[in-house]
Amino acid sequence: MNRLAVRQSNFIYWASGIVSICGIVFEVLFGALGSYILGDGVKQYTLTISLFLTGMGIGASISERVLKNLIVAFIYIEFFVALIGGFSSFVMFGITAFSPAGTDALFLYIITLTIGGLTGVELPILIRKANEIGVSLNRSTARVLFSDYAGGLVGGMLFAFFLRPQLGMVKTAFLVGCINLIVAIIVLIMFRKEVKRFTTHLLVAIVIGISLLLGLLFGEEMAFSFEQKLYKDPIIHMEESQYQKIVLTQNEDDVRLYLNGGLQLSSIDEHRYHETLVHPTMAQAESIENVLILGGGDGIAAKEVLKYDDVKNITLVDLDPAVVDLANENEKLLALNKHSLQNEKVHIKHQDAYQYLEETEKIFDVIIIDLPDPNDESLNKLYTKEFYALARNHMELNGAMMVQATSPYFATEVYWTISETIESNDLQVANLHVDIPSFGNWGFVMASRNEINLNQLEIEVKTNFLTADLLPSLAKFGKDTDEDIVENGKQIAIKPNTLIDPRLIQIYERSWKYY
Numbered sequence: 001m002n003r004l005a006v007r008q009s010n011f012i013y014w015a016s017g018i019v020s021i022c023g024i025v026f027e028v029l030f031g032a033l034g035s036y037i038l039g040d041g042v043k044q045y046t047l048t049i050s051l052f053l054t055g056m057g058i059g060a061s062i063s064e065r066v067l068k069n070l071i072v073a074f075i076y077i078e079f080f081v082a083l084i085g086g087f088s089s090f091v092m093f094g095i096t097a098f099s100p101a102g103t104d105a106l107f108l109y110i111i112t113l114t115i116g117g118l119t120g121v122e123l124p125i126l127i128r129k130a131n132e133i134g135v136s137l138n139r140s141t142a143r144v145l146f147s148d149y150a151g152g153l154v155g156g157m158l159f160a161f162f163l164r165p166q167l168g169m170v171k172t173a174f175l176v177g178c179i180n181l182i183v184a185i186i187v188l189i190m191f192r193k194e195v196k197r198f199t200t201h202l203l204v205a206i207v208i209g210i211s212l213l214l215g216l217l218f219g220e221e222m223a224f225s226f227e228q229k230l231y232k233d234p235i236i237h238m239e240e241s242q243y244q245k246i247v248l249t250q251n252e253d254d255v256r257l258y259l260n261g262g263l264q265l266s267s268i269d270e271h272r273y274h275e276t277l278v279h280p281t282m283a284q285a286e287s288i289e290n291v292l293i294l295g296g297g298d299g300i301a302a303k304e305v306l307k308y309d310d311v312k313n314i315t316l317v318d319l320d321p322a323v324v325d326l327a328n329e330n331e332k333l334l335a336l337n338k339h340s341l342q343n344e345k346v347h348i349k350h351q352d353a354y355q356y357l358e359e360t361e362k363i364f365d366v367i368i369i370d371l372p373d374p375n376d377e378s379l380n381k382l383y384t385k386e387f388y389a390l391a392r393n394h395m396e397l398n399g400a401m402m403v404q405a406t407s408p409y410f411a412t413e414v415y416w417t418i419s420e421t422i423e424s425n426d427l428q429v430a431n432l433h434v435d436i437p438s439f440g441n442w443g444f445v446m447a448s449r450n451e452i453n454l455n456q457l458e459i460e461v462k463t464n465f466l467t468a469d470l471l472p473s474l475a476k477f478g479k480d481t482d483e484d485i486v487e488n489g490k491q492i493a494i495k496p497n498t499l500i501d502p503r504l505i506q507i508y509e510r511s512w513k514y515y
Contacts, residue, residue, distance in 0.1 A: 007190070015183050016126050017154075019078070022183075023119040024155030025163065025176045026085045027052045030112045032159075033089060033169060035376070036245055036260050037096050038105055043376075043509075048112050055116020062117070063124035071191045074125050075201060078184035079208055081118050084111065086177020086212045089169045090219045097229040161242075168240045170223045174216040181209055230261065237330065241322035248332065255332045256438070257298060259323070262372065266438035267336055270300055273442060275466040276434045276474065277370060277402055278304040280446055283457040283468075286398035287365045289313065294353040294382075294391075295370035297323035299337030302346055305368070306338075307461040315364070316341070317349045317356045324348055354381055357390035367391050367401040373508065374406075374414075380502045383418055389425045392447075400448045401427075408433050408481045409441040411511035413492060416483040417504055419445045421496040428452050432474040433481070441481070 027048060034044030066073045088111050096104040163172040185205050192198050228235055233251035240246075247258040255267040265273065278301055282288050289312045291305050297318030305314055318324055327333045328341050340346060349356060353371065369391065374383040381387060388403075395401055403422060408415040408431075422445050423429045430452040433443045446452060454472045477483075485492040497504040 012126050015187060016123060018183050019081075019119070019122050019180065020152055021155035021158065022081070022085070022176045022180050023115070023122075024152045025159045025172065026081075026088070026115050026119075027112075028156060028159045029089065029164075029169060029172060029176075030108060030115075032164060033092050034105075034108055036169075037092065038108070047109065051109055051112040052116035052119075055113040055118075056120030058113075059117040059120020059122075060124055061120075063121045066121070066125060070125050070128060071187060071194055072196075072201070074122065075184045075188050075195075077118050077121055077125070078180045078187075079204060081115060082177040082180040082184070082212060083208050084118075085115050085180065086174045086215060087219075088115075089173040090215060090223050093170070093223045093226040097226040164240060165242045168220060170220045171216060174212050174219055178209070178212050178216065181205060181212060185209075231258065232256075236332070237326070239322060239326075241320050243320045243322075246320075246322060246326060248326075248330065250332065255336070257333070259372065263438060264372075265298060265300065265336075267332070269437050269439075270336065271464040272434055272436045272466075273404075273439070274300050274304050275463050276432060276444055277301060277404060278368060279459050279461065279463065279466055280430075280432065280454070280457060280471060281366050281368060281400045281402040282308060283459060284400035284446065284448055284450075284452060285366045285396070287396065290362070290364045291315070291366045291368065292362075292364040292394070293317070293368045293370060294356075295372070296368065297327060298333060299324075299327040299341040301368055301370050302343070303337045303340040305366075306340055306343055306345065311345060314343075314346045315349065315362070316346055317351055317353050319350060319352055321350045324350070354387055354390070357387070357394055360394065363394055363396055365396050365399045367395055367399070369401065369403040371404065374418075374497075374504050375508055375512075377502065377505065380497070380505050381499060383421065383497055383504055384502070385421050385424050385496045385498045388422050388427075388447075392425050392427060392449075395449075397449060400446060400452075403445045403447070405443045405445045406508070407439070407441055408443040408477065411508060412481055413485055413494070414504060414508050414511050415443045415481075416485065416494050417497055417507060419483070420494045421498075421504075422447050424496040430454060430475060431477070432471075433477065434474055 031045040031048040034048060038044055092104060092108060095107050159172070167175060188195060188198070188201055188205065195201060224235070224238065231247065231249050233249035233254065233256065235247055236250045237248035238246070244260045249256045249258070253268065257264040282305070288308055288310050291311055291314045293301050293305070293314060293316045295318060296302060296316055297320060302314055302316055305311055324341060327337055341348065371382050372379055374380045391401060403418065405415050405418040419429055419431055427447040427449060428451055430446040431443070432446065433441055436442050454475055457468060457471055459466055459468045459471070483494060485494070495503065
């Protein structure tokens with residue numbers, strides 16, 4: 001091969017790696033979009049991977065029909081990937097804000113299949129072009145596939161550790177679209193002697209480039225206005241952490257915290273939630289010197305625990321440093337948590353709650369489990385028999401534990417499954433629920449090795465809602481929310497949730513379907 005052919009074939013290998021990086025980024029981006037907007041991360045990532053690979057298979061099949069003008073075909077495939085992929089996140093937020101329910105899911109699945117299909121056409125074309133230049137088929141195939149697979153690893157790492165946390169989902173899509181376009185332009189210039197109407201193709205590239213650059217500069221601001229429609233109140237803070245999207249809204253005195261679109265607290269009624277979460281447990285435990293809080297990165301549960309002078313040490317385990325940083329820096333959250341996370345008694349660990357319990361040797365008097373609802377596999381493990389066994393084993397013999405357990409009204413079977421799962425570890429339980437205007441009716445499960453008598457518990461600190469006299473009434477459930485759940489004339493058998501049988505995810509998704 002002459003020097004030009006060598007340069008062209010080498011760039012083909014580089015191009016295959018670069019477009020592979022872009023393809024993987026789009027694939028995981030679509031999974032992240034589905035997880036954030038549609039919920040159930042495992043389901044959305046599974047569908048995304050399946051649809052993307054199916055699209056690649058369809059694309060590979062179509063590629064055999066591309067017999068002429070391989071370079072022009074590749075260039076226009078990159079044009080389409082750049083344009084469709086670049087605007088994907090932006091359009092997804094717009095559809096979610098303005099279109100009927102279900103439209104966003106349909107759009108996401110179609111666009112995933114489309115980008116997968118275009119990606120599937122790319123590689124066979126590059127392999128055939130390298131072979132056409134003079135590279136043997138076995139070498140061209142091996143090198144293009146190597147570049148493709150290696151690019152896949154790079155793309156996944158880039159998205160997880162840089163693109164999503166630093167740029168967010170809208171800018172990431174536009175930036176990756178720009179990279180696809182740049183590859184197309186370089187190929188167009190490098191093979192310009194083979195390309196008819198070179199100027200026309202270059203003008204198309206320039207138009208697409210201007211569109212993507214405008215999107216990169218202004219798309220996030222417009223998408224922000226779309227996303228604002230997903231929330232009841234004006235957004236005052238938004239960030240994309242390594243683990244989730246964090247949003248603060250405010251309407252007059254009502255400040256609300258959302259994680260991945262799910263409401264975590266409202267300043268007007270958080271006291272009803274956190275007082276029920278903390279104080280019955282503190283009253284049940286014989287000693288309260290050492291307290292473990294799993295979750296609670298907003299610092300409000302810690303604030304309630306710090307009302308007790310006998311508390312000597314609080315270990316707070318929250319996976320996401322960004323939530324804790326926000327709670328330590330934002331004026332609105334600092335007003336709510338009273339600077340609790342900066343108290344010398346509070347020691348913060350940024351770690352998965354399950355992993356922390358597996359590794360720590362500490363024993364606690366009180367354990368407060370304030371984790372997000374079990375709507376995906378990673379959260380489901382924190383609601384299993386195995387997890388509660390770990391928690392029990394780190395609880396003093398006369399200690400107590402409280403678990404937030406979602407709504408017994410909206411998700412009755414979920415609530416009682418959590419209760420049964422805790423109880424299956426030879427623990428005594430007390431079932432509580434309280435009306436919280438921003439959430440609705442919300443449930444908690446208190447557990448101890450000792451019998452729990454709510455009538456004998458005393459609330460000895462200042463509260464805004466909870467009293468010792470009120471506490472027993474929180475254990476009374478109506479017929480439509482008690483554990484005798486009847487469906488189609490048959491009583492549902494409540495079974496523990498386990499790592500081997502993660503039944504809670506399906507129950508949760510079914511329960512919240514219409515809410």
